[in-house]
Structure formats: structure tokens, C-alpha cells
Amino acid sequence: MNDFLTLGSDGRVVDHEGKTLDYKRDLSGSEGVLRTVVAFANSAGGRLVVGVADDRSVVGVDDPVTAEMRLANLIADSIRPQLLPTIELITLDGRTVLVANVPVGGQRPYYLKEAGRYGGAYVRLGSSNRRATRLLTDDLARGAGSRTFDRQINPQADIDDIDPPVLERLLDRPIGEEELLTLELVGRENGRLRPTNAGLLVACPGPQRFFPHAWVQCGRFRGRDGLDLVDQADVRGPLPLAVDEVMSFLQRHRFLRAEFGAGDPEWNWRRRDISSIPETAIRELVVNALVHSSYSYGGTAIKVIFYDRAIVVESPGGLVPGVTIEQITHGVSVQRNPALARVFREAGLVELWGMGLRTVIRDLADGGYEPPDIEELHERLRVTVRIPDHDPRRFTPARPRKIAGAGGGTGARASESSEQMIKSDHQVDSPSHQVDSLSHQVGRLDESALGVLIAVSERDLSRSELLAGLGLTNETRNARRHLDPLLEAGLIEWTVPDRPNSRLQRYRITDAGRARLNSPLGAAE
Incomplete structure (x- = not known):
């Protein structure tokens, strides 16, 4: 039964190719077909449709039964480990097409037999297939097993590389040997306690000795082309402590305006400073990047870039195999680093599993911002939050969604800030007055x-x-x-x-x- 292929009024398939959908006109290019199947199995699964051209017109297959057998044999003979997708015959506009439903494989990495494990593994990136590097291939294997990278004992580290007071200050309680074991921050090896990778990332004063790329690169760029670097900071040290340092960097470059009337109803004119950037949403994105980045192979650091009209958070590793961008925005959570995530959770840096991006989208909408742009790049995930132009000559703050309060409105009025002076035409509703243009300031x-x-x-x-x-x-x-x-x-x-x-x-x-x-x-x- 066809529950996903829909034809438009022009006779073409409506759905475009993407991370979990690919079209092939026929099986003549078997190498491309096999790469797609391997990439689906190593990424988030997907459907390979044979009999639909690149322009999404339905051409069908001439001999459906023979084509079905050929596709099944190609997959069985050419892909390792063994992969068994289900293959269906579906009729569209009077023509028959093949649909191979490829699940996320449980024995990753999957690869083309002739090219071998380190040359024939592919992953899906948008609507294209990319050959996996050796390090990414190893990461796929770890992700498929029960022992994720963060839970593995680091062979180069000793228990003295963990500083318990760092962890105790973070969790606000004494931490003993048993709790370190429970949190999977240490493990036993030959009768000795040894730190895990998660333990080093959260409790080693200098985890970059073991993971040179486990830090955050912050930058403030000005100008329409975003090339004028005016400030930068390298945030190193235990990962949970990086959150406040990154936010402090961003706050150096925000604007502030004062609202009066957003406080206690009895003192409804008290001042409250309002940031020009959505700090709660950005903080959640920074936490997500720290928790879900891949630290198992070299590459680039986490990047947090403040442009005039956008803040970009980019993390290495891309999406965890098995999930898509659509799924993570709807609350699906697959943890790349479960031990690391648990520490962030117990430190109060993560509120609810699976709510990160949903919370970000909600907070942005409430603040009058557009939904974030989420892009899966090669071994990286980029989230872009659009903000008002922070060129001081053009700045206009976002308009928050009006939420009824004690007085029937926010009762706010904009003013210049003592930190930075801004020009704004921000409109705020109040029971007895309204500020709706620069002339009211x-x-x-x-x-x-x-x-x-x-x-x-x-x-x-x-x-x-x-x-x-x-x-x-x-x-x-x-x-x-x-x-x-x-x-x-x-x-x-x-x-x-x-x-x-x-x-x-x-x-x-x-x-x-x-x-x-x-x-x-x-x-x-």
C-alpha cells in the first residue's frame, strides 16, 4: 500500500529527494543504487524508489518482477554486513515502481564489499551520499554498539587526570568513587580506576590534552559580508563550564534596552533589562552542541559565531545515525554521549530529554523570532538563529509574542540602556499607554x-x-x-x-x- 508517494497535478511525484528518500530511473547505474542503500543503513534509514526520474516524473520499470530480483541480489551480493531491506512493487499513474525500504542498520558500518570497510562506507547528507572517513566509520561502529565513545575508558589517562572538586562544584554535592562509577565517569581496568572519556570531558581541568578539538571557538563578525572580525574567544576547560563562558562572550556584543512595567504589579514601572538576542534559546543550542558533538575523532571545534543578523552554532559530528532533522525538531532524542548528557542533566543544564530543539523553537516564537535554520553538513550540524540587524545604525528589536499578564499586557516601554544605546521602533502594549515608534522614546x-x-x-x-x-x-x-x-x-x-x-x-x-x-x-x- 502506497502511503507516501503522491502525484501532483502535473503527474510528477510531489516529494523531493532528501535524507530518507532517493529516486533512480532504473538499475543501470548499480554503483549509485548500492551507495544509496549503504548510506541509508548508516544514517537514518530511507526509501529508494526505482522508476522515478530526476525530475520526479514516473517512468516505471519494464519488468517489475525481474527488476525486484535483481535489486535484491545486488544488495545481498555487494553490501556487508548482510542487509535485508523490504522491496515493494507500487503502481503510480498506471506504471510500476520499486520501493526498497532500508532500515537503520544495527551492525553499522555498512559498506560496499569490493571497496572494503574503510573505503566503501557511505553516509547520507541531505539528498546526496558521502564516503565516510576512517574516523567516522569507527564512530558508526561505536554508535551501533552498547559502549558509546564517552563511556569508554581512555587508555592515555589516569585517575589523577580527573579533578573531583570540579565535579562537586558542578553537581553541588560530594562525589565519591561509587558515584563516579555510577555516572560512568570512571571504570575499572585490571583492578584500577581509570577515567572514561566522559569523565575527562566534564571533570578534567584540561580535557583538550586528550581531545584537542573539544573546545568552543567564539567570534563576533560585523559587516554585511560577515568578514570583519572584531572579537574572538577560545573557551577551553571542562565542557559544562563552557556554557556560561560562551554566553558571557555573546552578552558582550548584545544590546540592552529597559522595560518598565514588567515587574511586580504594585510597582508596575520597575525597570527590567531586555536583551537584543534570544539568550534562553541560544543557551539551549550551546548546551545541545556540547552534549551531542562527536569527540571521538579530530576535526574542528564547536563554533558559536555572532554575525550582525544571525547567531550560528555549529557542532562536529552531524546528526546521530537513526534520526533526521524533522525528528529532532519534534522531540525525538538519540544520545550520542549518554554519560555526558547525564552529567549535564544532573547539573541542571538540561531540563527534559528530547525537548531541546522544541524548547528553542517555542522560545524563539514567543520572542518574535523566526524558527531556526538547521542544516546537516558533512560531519557537522549547523543551527542558525536570525536576529535583528545588530549594526547600531539599523537595529530594531524583535517583537515578542504578546502574553497576557496581571495587568492585561506587558506594560512595557522601551528606553536607552546604560550598557549600549540603541535605536528601536519596538512596540509594547500596556494597559494605559503604547510605545510604537521612535518618536515615543x-x-x-x-x-x-x-x-x-x-x-x-x-x-x-x-x-x-x-x-x-x-x-x-x-x-x-x-x-x-x-x-x-x-x-x-x-x-x-x-x-x-x-x-x-x-x-x-x-x-x-x-x-x-x-x-x-x-x-x-x-x-x-
Whole structure:
């Protein structure tokens, strides 16, 4: 029964070739057919359809039964270990095609017998087949077995290469010998404790001595072509500690803006700094890269690149055999490094198995960002998150998805940040005001003055309330610094002007203050 091949109005098959689907016109090019079958078995499985041309037109096979036998014999005679896909005959538009359903093999690596294990193994990359390198071939074998690379004892290391205090600080508890064994960070060999690869990656002060590529390369590139390198950092050391260091690098190059009204309902004008990049989603991508990269063979480091209009996280190893991009975005989780993943989980760096990319997609959508672009390259996986143009001359923040809160909205207003000054036309809904263009921002008032104006534009407030909202104590020196200049400028006024020390005294905005609040003068250029 055909449940996947659909014809369009033009008579062509609708589905395009991809990681798990390949079309062949006939069996005349048997080498290409066999490479595809091997690549499917070593990757995520797939369907080989014979009788469909490259343009997806259905040509069929002339003698279906003979073609079926020939395909079965080719696979049986030419591929090792033995592989037994199911072969079906399907009718499309009055023509018969062959469909070989190739599962993910349990005895990887599969290879062409004549070329041998290290010359005839292929993997699927998009809609093409790539010959596996010797190291990747060995990695396929490890992945098919029960003893993954991270669980294997490292023959070059000794127990003294693990620093227990590093692990204890990470997990926030004492770690003894039995727990090291339970976590598979050490193993017994000839009666001695020896570190596993996972143990070295998470608890060795310098794991790069054993895995030269197990580090993170960070870069900030400017310009439309992304070639102007303005900052870089090499993050080395135990992998779990790399997460905060990578995020610190990215935060050096973000913009900040202040929102007022996103806090406690009673103090609905308190300031909250909002990052110009989706930090929660990016952090999850960095964690995923550290946990799921392949450390079993040399190559490039994990890369985190901050461009003007995108942040790219690229990890070596590509997808784990058996999964596709579509599957991982829907929560399918196959762990390349289960022992490493467990430590990240117990350290609180991973919340729920299989939720990583789903969480990223959700967080990006909530923040007003596009879904990430996920590309499987040769022995690498690249995730690209599109961000607002971070050229300061063109920056406009993303518009978050509106989520109802205590006041029926976020109650936020944008302002310049003390860390970086940005130009923004960010729109934020509030119960009684709306900021929807650059003309609604106040430019040359400092943030505390802006916060006071916004606060008293909502309701009259006492001195203690205003200073508390600024995070200050109710002292005269603080009032002189933050409130008196606004009084003297005529932007705010007392509600009891003839009795400055009245217990009923409040501050309110004046017409001049309201005009200044809504004036484009002084806005960031």
C-alpha cells in the first residue's frame, strides 16, 4: 500500500529527494543504487524508489518482477554486513515502481564489499551520499554498539587526570568513587580506576590534552559580508563550564534596552533589562552542541559565531545515525554521549530529554523570532538563529509574542540602556499607554529620570515609592539626585505644593513632562 508517494497535478511525484528518500530511473547505474542503500543503513534509514526520474516524473520499470530480483541480489551480493531491506512493487499513474525500504542498520558500518570497510562506507547528507572517513566509520561502529565513545575508558589517562572538586562544584554535592562509577565517569581496568572519556570531558581541568578539538571557538563578525572580525574567544576547560563562558562572550556584543512595567504589579514601572538576542534559546543550542558533538575523532571545534543578523552554532559530528532533522525538531532524542548528557542533566543544564530543539523553537516564537535554520553538513550540524540587524545604525528589536499578564499586557516601554544605546521602533502594549515608534522614546534623559516620568504618568506616587522603584532607599540625598532635577525642570510637580513635607505629598507628571515623554527630541541617533 502506497502511503507516501503522491502525484501532483502535473503527474510528477510531489516529494523531493532528501535524507530518507532517493529516486533512480532504473538499475543501470548499480554503483549509485548500492551507495544509496549503504548510506541509508548508516544514517537514518530511507526509501529508494526505482522508476522515478530526476525530475520526479514516473517512468516505471519494464519488468517489475525481474527488476525486484535483481535489486535484491545486488544488495545481498555487494553490501556487508548482510542487509535485508523490504522491496515493494507500487503502481503510480498506471506504471510500476520499486520501493526498497532500508532500515537503520544495527551492525553499522555498512559498506560496499569490493571497496572494503574503510573505503566503501557511505553516509547520507541531505539528498546526496558521502564516503565516510576512517574516523567516522569507527564512530558508526561505536554508535551501533552498547559502549558509546564517552563511556569508554581512555587508555592515555589516569585517575589523577580527573579533578573531583570540579565535579562537586558542578553537581553541588560530594562525589565519591561509587558515584563516579555510577555516572560512568570512571571504570575499572585490571583492578584500577581509570577515567572514561566522559569523565575527562566534564571533570578534567584540561580535557583538550586528550581531545584537542573539544573546545568552543567564539567570534563576533560585523559587516554585511560577515568578514570583519572584531572579537574572538577560545573557551577551553571542562565542557559544562563552557556554557556560561560562551554566553558571557555573546552578552558582550548584545544590546540592552529597559522595560518598565514588567515587574511586580504594585510597582508596575520597575525597570527590567531586555536583551537584543534570544539568550534562553541560544543557551539551549550551546548546551545541545556540547552534549551531542562527536569527540571521538579530530576535526574542528564547536563554533558559536555572532554575525550582525544571525547567531550560528555549529557542532562536529552531524546528526546521530537513526534520526533526521524533522525528528529532532519534534522531540525525538538519540544520545550520542549518554554519560555526558547525564552529567549535564544532573547539573541542571538540561531540563527534559528530547525537548531541546522544541524548547528553542517555542522560545524563539514567543520572542518574535523566526524558527531556526538547521542544516546537516558533512560531519557537522549547523543551527542558525536570525536576529535583528545588530549594526547600531539599523537595529530594531524583535517583537515578542504578546502574553497576557496581571495587568492585561506587558506594560512595557522601551528606553536607552546604560550598557549600549540603541535605536528601536519596538512596540509594547500596556494597559494605559503604547510605545510604537521612535518618536515615543525619550533620548537624553537618563534611565532613572525616564523611569520616574513613566511611573508618574500612570498615577501619583510618593517619594518612597519612586525611590523604591529605582532600587534606592528613601533618603534625601537620593531624592535630591533623582527627583529634584525633574521638579526644577518642571517635568514633575508636587500634589501639595505649599506643604513639601506633608505626609500626603505625592509626585505627578506635568504637561511639560508628558510632552517631553512623547517628544522625539533627544532620542538616540
